[in-house]
Structure formats: structure tokens, C-alpha cells
Amino acid sequence: MTDAPAPSTPAVPPKGKSLLAQDDRTKRRNAAEKRFRAYGIAAISVGLLFLASLLWAIVQNGTPAFTQTFVNLEVALLEEKLDKNGNRDIDDIRKVSTFGYNPLINEALIVATADIETEVEDGDLKKILSASAAAIVRDFVIENPDRIGETVEFRLLTSSRVDGYLKGRVTREDLARDKNLDAAHLDLIDVMVAAGAVERVFNWDFILGADASESRPEQAGIGVSMLGSFFMMLVVLVLALPIGVAASIYLEEFAPQNKFTDLIEVNISNLAAVPSIVFGILGLAVFIQFAHLPQSAPLVGGLTLTLMTLPTIVISTRASLKAVPPSIRDAALGVGASKMQSVFHHVLPLAMPGILTGTIIGLAQALGETAPLLLIGMVGYIASNYPDGIASGFLDPNSAMPAQIYEWAKRADPAYYERAWGGIIVLLVFLLTMNIIAIILRRRFERRW
Amino acid sequence: MSNLLIIAIILGLGVAGFVLGRQRALVSAGGDKRNLHSLPIYYGANVALSAILPATGLLAIWLIVQPMAINSAVSDLISDDSISETGTRDLVMADVRRVAEGLDRAVQTGAMGADTSFALDAGTDDVRDTLASLGVALGSDVTPETLAAGQRYRELLGTGNLLKTLAVIATGLLGLCVTYLRTHKDFRARNTVENGVLLLLIGAASIAVLTTVGIVLSLVFNTIEFFRLYQASDFFFGTNWSPSFSGRGQTSELGILPLLWGTLYISFVALVVAVPLGLFAAIYLSEYASKGVRSVAKPLLELLAGIPTIVYGLFALLTVGPLLVEAFGDGGLFGVSWMAGGTAVMTAGLVMGIMLIPFVSSLSDDIINAVPQAMRDGSYGLGATKSETVRQVILPAALPGIVGAVLLAASRAIGETMIVVLGAGAAARLSLNPFDAMTTVTAKIVSQLTGDSDFASPEALVAFALGITLFVITLGLNVFALYIVRKYREQYD
Numbered sequence: 001m002t003d004a005p006a007p008s009t010p011a012v013p014p015k016g017k018s019l020l021a022q023d024d025r026t027k028r029r030n031a032a033e034k035r036f037r038a039y040g041i042a043a044i045s046v047g048l049l050f051l052a053s054l055l056w057a058i059v060q061n062g063t064p065a066f067t068q069t070f071v072n073l074e075v076a077l078l079e080e081k082l083d084k085n086g087n088r089d090i091d092d093i094r095k096v097s098t099f100g101y102n103p104l105i106n107e108a109l110i111v112a113t114a115d116i117e118t119e120v121e122d123g124d125l126k127k128i129l130s131a132s133a134a135a136i137v138r139d140f141v142i143e144n145p146d147r148i149g150e151t152v153e154f155r156l157l158t159s160s161r162v163d164g165y166l167k168g169r170v171t172r173e174d175l176a177r178d179k180n181l182d183a184a185h186l187d188l189i190d191v192m193v194a195a196g197a198v199e200r201v202f203n204w205d206f207i208l209g210a211d212a213s214e215s216r217p218e219q220a221g222i223g224v225s226m227l228g229s230f231f232m233m234l235v236v237l238v239l240a241l242p243i244g245v246a247a248s249i250y251l252e253e254f255a256p257q258n259k260f261t262d263l264i265e266v267n268i269s270n271l272a273a274v275p276s277i278v279f280g281i282l283g284l285a286v287f288i289q290f291a292h293l294p295q296s297a298p299l300v301g302g303l304t305l306t307l308m309t310l311p312t313i314v315i316s317t318r319a320s321l322k323a324v325p326p327s328i329r330d331a332a333l334g335v336g337a338s339k340m341q342s343v344f345h346h347v348l349p350l351a352m353p354g355i356l357t358g359t360i361i362g363l364a365q366a367l368g369e370t371a372p373l374l375l376i377g378m379v380g381y382i383a384s385n386y387p388d389g390i391a392s393g394f395l396d397p398n399s400a401m402p403a404q405i406y407e408w409a410k411r412a413d414p415a416y417y418e419r420a421w422g423g424i425i426v427l428l429v430f431l432l433t434m435n436i437i438a439i440i441l442r443r444r445f446e447r448r449w
Numbered sequence: 450m451s452n453l454l455i456i457a458i459i460l461g462l463g464v465a466g467f468v469l470g471r472q473r474a475l476v477s478a479g480g481d482k483r484n485l486h487s488l489p490i491y492y493g494a495n496v497a498l499s500a501i502l503p504a505t506g507l508l509a510i511w512l513i514v515q516p517m518a519i520n521s522a523v524s525d526l527i528s529d530d531s532i533s534e535t536g537t538r539d540l541v542m543a544d545v546r547r548v549a550e551g552l553d554r555a556v557q558t559g560a561m562g563a564d565t566s567f568a569l570d571a572g573t574d575d576v577r578d579t580l581a582s583l584g585v586a587l588g589s590d591v592t593p594e595t596l597a598a599g600q601r602y603r604e605l606l607g608t609g610n611l612l613k614t615l616a617v618i619a620t621g622l623l624g625l626c627v628t629y630l631r632t633h634k635d636f637r638a639r640n641t642v643e644n645g646v647l648l649l650l651i652g653a654a655s656i657a658v659l660t661t662v663g664i665v666l667s668l669v670f671n672t673i674e675f676f677r678l679y680q681a682s683d684f685f686f687g688t689n690w691s692p693s694f695s696g697r698g699q700t701s702e703l704g705i706l707p708l709l710w711g712t713l714y715i716s717f718v719a720l721v722v723a724v725p726l727g728l729f730a731a732i733y734l735s736e737y738a739s740k741g742v743r744s745v746a747k748p749l750l751e752l753l754a755g756i757p758t759i760v761y762g763l764f765a766l767l768t769v770g771p772l773l774v775e776a777f778g779d780g781g782l783f784g785v786s787w788m789a790g791g792t793a794v795m796t797a798g799l800v801m802g803i804m805l806i807p808f809v810s811s812l813s814d815d816i817i818n819a820v821p822q823a824m825r826d827g828s829y830g831l832g833a834t835k836s837e838t839v840r841q842v843i844l845p846a847a848l849p850g851i852v853g854a855v856l857l858a859a860s861r862a863i864g865e866t867m868i869v870v871l872g873a874g875a876a877a878r879l880s881l882n883p884f885d886a887m888t889t890v891t892a893k894i895v896s897q898l899t900g901d902s903d904f905a906s907p908e909a910l911v912a913f914a915l916g917i918t919l920f921v922i923t924l925g926l927n928v929f930a931l932y933i934v935r936k937y938r939e940q941y942d
Contacts, residue, residue: 036836040733043726050803057768246653267657273927275864281916285667340643368757371866402759
């Protein structure tokens, strides 16, 4: 290819050079072309690299949260400690607090480690167990008072440090400054692992369980906040879908061209771009400050997220209504249907797959949203109780998955970071499922006209 | 009677109305529905709607107005003395409400007879202990005044609820009867129903407007309240942000400038990351990439936009921050010690930039695709290479749209919360070092309002002033960006 010369200079290539040899300028231009292309490839690669490293960080840091270390321990439920009167009166048994169970567990640990040579003093042995161990034994005894006096095998949680050591999060160097556990404990654990007394198994309690206090990360689970998210999504679905569809039908099919319609349209497009935190302020001021609805309730969270999701649903619903060709409406009107009938009997059913897709995507967005929930108080406490029923599910204080993750990320113990990453995996699984459903819906039912 | 029961009764009325209306219409047509003006279900729906709609409307209005009316009636009973003792009228009113609710609960659970509950005397009976045993915690001892106000509150609430039940059910019945009697074979039931449905649709569409009104009102009123307690000029031009915790007698300095600076700095870093990457990605995808590459790379990039911001926040806090400290911190990879901790402008900006890449790239992609093919062909025909075409023809043509996309991304960055709450730190400072921790408007809204139910102190109210600033800035950017994008579109469509 020859050079395109400027009009002022004659277009004669210099003599003695082949047409096939590129001159300097062509080379430069071709190099620039290659460079430009490389920039584009680099940009995309960097973007994908970011995506990959994000996913890698999530998977690598989050998967350990799904397994947990347990100790199998035979605890002798001594009658003289747990039921002094010996009459198995449940009220007497209840009077023994978890402190009363600690000696039993300690004794069990001493027995279990009797054959192992260790520098750990007998009194320090219980540091390898979670603080929840005594409560677990106590709950068992209260439920089965007749087994007092027997020796029962329990599967008890280890402390988060031991768990971290087996997962590679905690090293011996870390423990030098840690008064919760010594390196000697870890030697003991190594022996116990080899003997099969300590094992790591899949941890359903992380997915289904409740949050725990700051000092017991090994016990914390995301189940309760999952329920909170579920109730919020129920509110969003029940309110946002009908209101959003009704608003879109009006705007797309009935609205006359006037100032009021313009106002609504401008409002919707602007609301879609309002920062989510502003919706949090709105929820706080209107639902809590003004209407005195209970703080931290999934109902309030759901109402706030409804307002936030509405524009998304309206925009996607309008797009799918617009995609239904006018011939459908004309045909319906032509056989004598009223305008309302043509919309509700013909246009809306045809637009339904698109509307559902948009709704699911809006719900997925709402599910992952955190900032508004911080303002209406769904953080800062321990979501440790399952709701008692439907009404308390809506009205009792609860957390939500993203708020729970935020809560864990703020806590000081690094063991909670693992939980936070694990929580993200759970959250992303939900989002992924919703998006896949949306894609399947679109593929299966969407028509091309 | 509980609201749920009232709603159930109204719905019952609706169902009954539907059946009755349909029947009456059919009877008036002699059992042959061909003699009717509309289909039979429209007659039923007409009666049902006129039983349900006015009654629920009344219920909704009543639920909003009644608490306000009772509150203002009761708060007149509280003297200014007791307000100065506890702090604010809101706090006293909260106590009054709690006393009233506690007594009502006592009557409900049978711990107290209805008569004794009204005959309580704050001087002799220990109301606080009684209520505490029922699980109602009070902030302070119950004064006679509070108790009197509480009793008055209960009385008014009782009468109000009774009136509400009667009025709502009466409205429902009235609507049912009137339309039932009007039902006749020549009655234009379909038109009436359709008008009613249209009204519902308009109502749904107005919720968008109501939301905006709600946002503006809740921000404006609380901001006015804030400026009554705190000088507006100190807020807008103050260079120091150091809120004290209310009630300790210290004065807070609440200047917005350090927060705005942090916000803009972080957004700037984010845009420096996102705009070149997003733009080049968009150019490559729309001009160079083969169909196969495009169908894989585009959804993958857009995956970044679907990830919740809390994930990015955690990524910034736990992955990017420590990495940056390893590189730029004390004894780090580059032997400089610019960075003290993992939370910094750079951390938040970088991660926010990653989040914004798909935002910039898909918007720019749309805009570049909207440039007419004829312009490209013309350029190629003149012998330009692809990159020359992009740089000298397509980008200038698409520039307004791209500027719009960048502005939209900037508005996103300014309003972003979770990444900065977790990644940027909490210290408000005016510094040029991008490796310093800084804080933003959104992060401070969160920290000033989280878990706070007392909106009386300037430290809490300042969040609303910050919110309105944020709202105005992002709204301005959006309106401007949409204006530019729209204007540009008109050129080629």
C-alpha cells in the first residue's frame, strides 16, 4: 500500500524503491494501528484480570468458612455435679449454669489427652474448645435428663484459633502475641488430628445458623440474616411488582402527552440514578422518624428497597411493553376490545416474560444492596434469633445478608473476615441463581417480533 | 380492632359485592347476558371496587393523620419544665407512648384490669416497675405528668381506633350499597370499572413523584432543623470535621469541605482507572473484536457491574488495601513509606474504578455503535486506518455521549457508599497524598446516622444536610449528563 500524499506534493514514490517495501510513514501508521489495538486488548485483559482476581479472592478466602473443626469428646455427665438431688427434676438441672459444666468438659479433655505428652497445663486445655462447648453440653443435658451419669460422646466446636490453624490462617508466629492460645496447644492439636479426635467437616451451621457474639466467630452463621433478606425480598416483590407494572402500563399505554406525564418520566429516570444511601435517609425519615415503624425490621428494609427498585422495574417493564408490536393492539381494538381490554388481555401477557426478567434482576439488585440498610438500623447488633413466625419475621429486628457481611467485616477478629468472605459466596450464589433464572426465562419465553 | 381485621372485612365486603352485583345485573337482564351493556364480571367488579377503594383510601389517610393528631393533642399536656429535664419533646413523647403501650399490653395480657390501669397514680403506684415486669423498659421514672399524658394518649387512641373502624366499614358498606342499587342492565359498568382501573394506574405512576417529594421533604425539613442549630456558613465553608458525641458539652465542628474533598479525590482516582480502561474496552469491543470475542468478553465485563458493592468493599478492605501497603507502605516493595494503613483514597478509588469499568464501557459501547456506519466507510475510503478512523472520526462524533457517560459514572462514584465506608478510612482530612486515609460524604452519613434514633442533636442532623448536598450534586450531574446524551442522540437518529 502506498502512502496517501498531501495534495501539495506530487504523488510519485521515490525512485529505486519497491512498491512492496513500506516507507517510513506507512510503517509508523501501521505501528500506531497495532499499538492502538494492543491498548484495547490490554484494557479488556486488565478488566477481566480484575474480575478474575476478585473472584479468586472470594473463592480462596471464602471457602474455608464452609468447613469447621470439631473435637469428638467423651464427656462424663457426673450426677453429683449436674443433679445433686438425684431426682432428675428439670428445674434443678436448669439451675446449673454453663459454668457448672466447664469442669466436666475440662476433665473430659484431660482424659482424652492423657496419653499425649504435652506442655499444656491441665487448666489451659479448654482453650482449644469454643466458648460455646459448655452451652452445647448443657442443652443436651436439659433435653435428655435421663442420660445424666452416663458418658456421652459430643462433637464440640474448637476455638476459632485452632480452626484457623488447621485452615492455615493462624500460624505459630501469630500466637506469640496471642494470649488465647499457645504454640503448645497446636502441638497437641497436631497429635489429636493424627489420632482422628479432631476433624474438619462441612459446616451446615454457617449456612443455616445464627450470628454469634464477637468472641465466638466459630459459631457464627448467616442463616438468620438470610431469613431477614427473604422477608425483605417478599415485601419488595409484593409491592414493587404490581406498582411498577401498573405505573409502566399507564406511562406506556395511556398517558397523554402533558406536563404531568413529563414530570413522572423525569422523576423515574432521576430516581434510578439517586445514590442508594439517599433512599436509606428517606426510609429513616419517613418510615422510622415519621411513621414510627419498628427499627431494624425487615418490613422497613423491604419498603425502602421497594422505593429503590421501582425505577428499575418500571424501566424494564416499559421496554418490554414497547417491544410488543402495535399490530397486536390494533387487532384487539379491531375486534371490539376496549383499550383497557387490549392491554390487559393481549399486550400484558405477551410482555410478561420481559417483565419477570426485569423484576428478577431488580430483586437481585435489592438483595445485594447494603447502604440503605445501614441507616435503618439493620446492623450493630447480633442477629441471633430466628423469627417466631410470619409476623415477627416482618416486624422483629433482623439483619440481612449484605448487612451481616458488613457487620462481620467490621469486627476485629480475623476469623470473622473468613465468615464475611463465606457470606459473600452465599450471597453471590443467590444472585447467580436469580440471574440464571432471568436468563432462562428470557431465552425460553421472549418472542422476537 | 386491628388493621388487618379491618382490611379483611373490607376485602370480604368486596367479594360479597362482586357476587351480588353480578347477580343483580343478570337478574335485571332476565338471566340472558346478551342483554347487558357490559360483561357480567364488570358489574361485579364495579360493586367490589367501590366497596374496597374508598374504604382503603380512607384507612390509609386515617392511619397517617391519626398519630399526628394524637401526638399534637397530647404533647400540649406536657409542660416546658419536664421537657427541659429530659432534653427534648420527642424524648418525652417517646416515654409517653411507651407508658401507654405498656399499660395497654398489661390490660391485654390480663396483668391489670382495664379500670385499674386507668386509675393508676404515679405518686403511689410504681408504674415503672410494673411495666418493667411486663417487658416495657422506660428511660426514667414516670412522672404524674407523663402518666396523665399517657392516659390521655390511650383514651384518644381508643376513641380514634373505634371511630376509624366504624368510619372505614361504613364507607365500604355505603360504597357497596350505592353501586349495588345502581347496577342495572343498561348501566355502563365496563366504562366505570375501566376508569377506576385507570385511576389506580395513575396512582401507581405517581408513586415515583411521591418518592421524590418524600426524599426532598425529609431532607429539607431535617436540614432546616440542622441549620437552626448550626451555622450554615460554618457547614459549607468549614475546613474541619470533628463531631463530638452529643451530651458531653463539647462543640462539634462540622465543616463539609474535608468530606467533599475526600469524595471528589476518590471519585477522581476511580475515574482515572475506569475511563481509559472502559473506553478502550468499548472501542475494542465495538470496532475490532470478532463476534466470538465480543460475545464472551462483554458479558464477562458486565459481570463486574452485577456484583454487590459490599463485595467490592470487602475486596478493598481485605485484599487491595493490604496489597497496596505491601507495595507503598513502610518497608514495602518500592522502598517508600507513603502509606500508613490499608484504608486510603487509593484503595477505595482503585476498587471503585474496577466497579465503574463496565458502566463506562457499556455506555460508551452503545454510543460508539450509534455513530452511523457511513462515517466509518467515508474515513476508510479516504485511506485512513482503523485507529485513525476511531481517533479522528468516531471519537469526535461520539464525544458528547462519552462525556455524558463519564458524568454518569462520576455521579455513581460520588454516591457510592459501601466501598468508601470499608476502604477509605474514617479520618476527615484535607490532604493531597492519595495514600492517606480520607473520608467521604456518604461514609459520614452512615457513621452519623447508624443506629441513631434521636434526631435532635446537630451531630445526627448533619447527616441530612450531607444527604441533601449529595442529592443535589448527583442529581445535577445526572440531569446534565442526560441532557448531553439526549442532545447528541438527536443528531443521528
